[in-house]
Amino acid sequence: MALAKRIIPCLDCDRGRVVKGVKFVDIRDAGDPVEVSRRYCDAGADEITFLDITASHEVRATTVDTVRAIAGEVFIPLTVGGGIRTLEDIRTMLNAGADKVSINTAAVQNPDFVREAAERFGSQCIVVAVDAKRVSVEDESLRWEIFTHGGRKSTGVEVIDWARRMVRYGAGEILLTSMDRDGTKMGFDLKLNKAVSDAVNVPIIASGGVGNLDHLASGVLQGAADAVLAASIFHFGEYTIHEAKAHMAAQGIEVRLE
Amino acid sequence: MNQVAVIDYGMGNLHSVAKAIEHVGVDLANESGQTTEVVITSEPARIAAADRVIFPGVGAIRDCMAEINRLDVGPIVASAIKTKPVLAICVGMQALMTHSEENDGVDCLGLLSGRVQFFGEDLRDENGERLKVPHMGWNRVTQASEHPLWQGVADNSRFYFVHSYYVTMDETDQIAGRSVYGREIVAAISAGNIFATQFHPEKSQHAGLTLLRNFLTWNGAGG
Numbered sequence: 001m002a003l004a005k006r007i008i009p010c011l012d013c014d015r016g017r018v019v020k021g022v023k024f025v026d027i028r029d030a031g032d033p034v035e036v037s038r039r040y041c042d043a044g045a046d047e048i049t050f051l052d053i054t055a056s057h058e059v060r061a062t063t064v065d066t067v068r069a070i071a072g073e074v075f076i077p078l079t080v081g082g083g084i085r086t087l088e089d090i091r092t093m094l095n096a097g098a099d100k101v102s103i104n105t106a107a108v109q110n111p112d113f114v115r116e117a118a119e120r121f122g123s124q125c126i127v128v129a130v131d132a133k134r135v136s137v138e139d140e141s142l143r144w145e146i147f148t149h150g151g152r153k154s155t156g157v158e159v160i161d162w163a164r165r166m167v168r169y170g171a172g173e174i175l176l177t178s179m180d181r182d183g184t185k186m187g188f189d190l191k192l193n194k195a196v197s198d199a200v201n202v203p204i205i206a207s208g209g210v211g212n213l214d215h216l217a218s219g220v221l222q223g224a225a226d227a228v229l230a231a232s233i234f235h236f237g238e239y240t241i242h243e244a245k246a247h248m249a250a251q252g253i254e255v256r257l258e
Numbered sequence: 259m260n261q262v263a264v265i266d267y268g269m270g271n272l273h274s275v276a277k278a279i280e281h282v283g284v285d286l287a288n289e290s291g292q293t294t295e296v297v298i299t300s301e302p303a304r305i306a307a308a309d310r311v312i313f314p315g316v317g318a319i320r321d322c323m324a325e326i327n328r329l330d331v332g333p334i335v336a337s338a339i340k341t342k343p344v345l346a347i348c349v350g351m352q353a354l355m356t357h358s359e360e361n362d363g364v365d366c367l368g369l370l371s372g373r374v375q376f377f378g379e380d381l382r383d384e385n386g387e388r389l390k391v392p393h394m395g396w397n398r399v400t401q402a403s404e405h406p407l408w409q410g411v412a413d414n415s416r417f418y419f420v421h422s423y424y425v426t427m428d429e430t431d432q433i434a435g436r437s438v439y440g441r442e443i444v445a446a447i448s449a450g451n452i453f454a455t456q457f458h459p460e461k462s463q464h465a466g467l468t469l470l471r472n473f474l475t476w477n478g479a480g481g
Contacts, residue, residue: 002397002398002437002438002439003389003393003395003396003397003439004395004396004397004416005395006395006396041463046395046396071273071274071277072277072281073281075278075281075460075461075462075463075466075467076418076461076462076463077418077420077461094271094273095273096273097271097273097274097277099271099274099461121317122316122317122318122321123392123422124316124317124392124394124420124421125271125316172392172394172420173394201379201390201391202390202391202392203390203392203394203395226390226394226395227395256396256416258412258415258416258464258465
């Protein structure tokens with residue numbers, strides 16, 4: 001088949017600056033999200049995900065300006081997440097130049113919001129972010145639940161059912177993060193990813209835990225991911241996007257290399 | 259001054275298209291001195307006055323057609339294609355067709371002869387592997403004709419797609435590009451002053467920007 005598996009660098013931003021640290025070899029100010037996005041785009045990223053972790057509403061305007069600035073220079077798809085709670089939030093981000101919005105907490109608090117959003121703006125721009133944590137104990141079949149508040153708060157909602165429901169409500173894509181693996185560099189939770197990917201018919205973006213290029217490849221080959229998202233391995237210059245793609249291609253994965 | 263009207267009927271990410279056109283417009287101005295102005299509008303007079311027209315669209319066809327009909331955009335597009343280059347993108351391309359089976363069946367503008375069909379729930383590739391719907395991501399486009407808009411774009415370049423419905427044409431000589439996703443699909447159409455793409459050139463980096471730049475210098479027809 002000819003559709004390429006996507007590699008998506010993720011920028012966590014607070015008050016219009018990239019946080020969690022981004023360090024490219026030869027640029028002085030690596031905290032500017034526009035500069036970082038342009039770098040990734042030039043390096044062959046297939047898409048950019050921008051997660052706004054700004055807590056206060058007052059400085060949200062900065063985020064909108066940042067999204068507008070990125071969209072004015074980066075001509076690949078741009079997904080914006082973090083604090084998307086109302087239809088007005090979505091409209092604002094799309095008007096600023098985002099192609100998709102990622103909905104997380106608001107979906108858990110009010111699942112119908114996803115339905116309303118998809119009806120109003122179309123499924124193609126509605127990504128539902130699912131933060132999953134393994135809750136099954138040994139000798140029990142694998143089971144994951146939705147967690148909020150950075151993986152601290154359980155909702156009691158089972159992940160596979162939730163993913164199916166979100167797709168039924170109109171989610172066009174699922175951004176699936178393993179809270180067990182996030183930040184560990186141990187690789188994706190492949191069983192989680194495969195289970196969700198098999199359960200729904202929309203693309204799955206695997207997220208959480210990437211520490212090396214084999215992890216990206218196994219996300220696709222064993223985790224059945226349609227796209228792989230990573231932050232730190234690219235931010236700190238450990239690997240370039242091109243190296244990641246070459247590595248995946250060598251394992252027989254279709255990627256965009258031109 | 260080269261004026262490009264992006265038709266605003268309340269659907270679609272008009273700003274992405276407008277920004278991409280402005281971006282390539284600056285390159286063009288630096289090289290040839292020709293400046294580009296983008297207007298986002300639904301006013302018939304402004305669209306009639308523009309040198310070229312972009313007809314975008316995202317979302318569900320029923321909603322798109324409802325707005326197209328409510329704002330009477332059909333005659334505006336029909337009139338534009340008689341006199342100037344028109345680029346239709348994604349659902350904008352689908353809206354030009356005769357009929358779409360999305361939303362239990364919706365009549366479209368009928369400016370091109372063809373239908374819009376669902377990929378199906380059980381789409382598979384040639385090896386029997388399941389394919390997700392929507393068709394989302396970067397896929398290869400095989401050029402089916404020599405057209406000024408393909409100039410500088412390598413054959414089989416990847417473009418960014420996101421759609422669940424695909425177009426089939428009655429007149430295959432109007433097909434300008436093809437892609438494969440479980441089946442062969444129409445990726446681009448050329449018919450007189452119309453060039454239409456199922457993919458999003460404004461999101462397709464170099465290949466897409468090259469196509470948009472070509473659109474700014476294309477005189478129409480000659481496809």
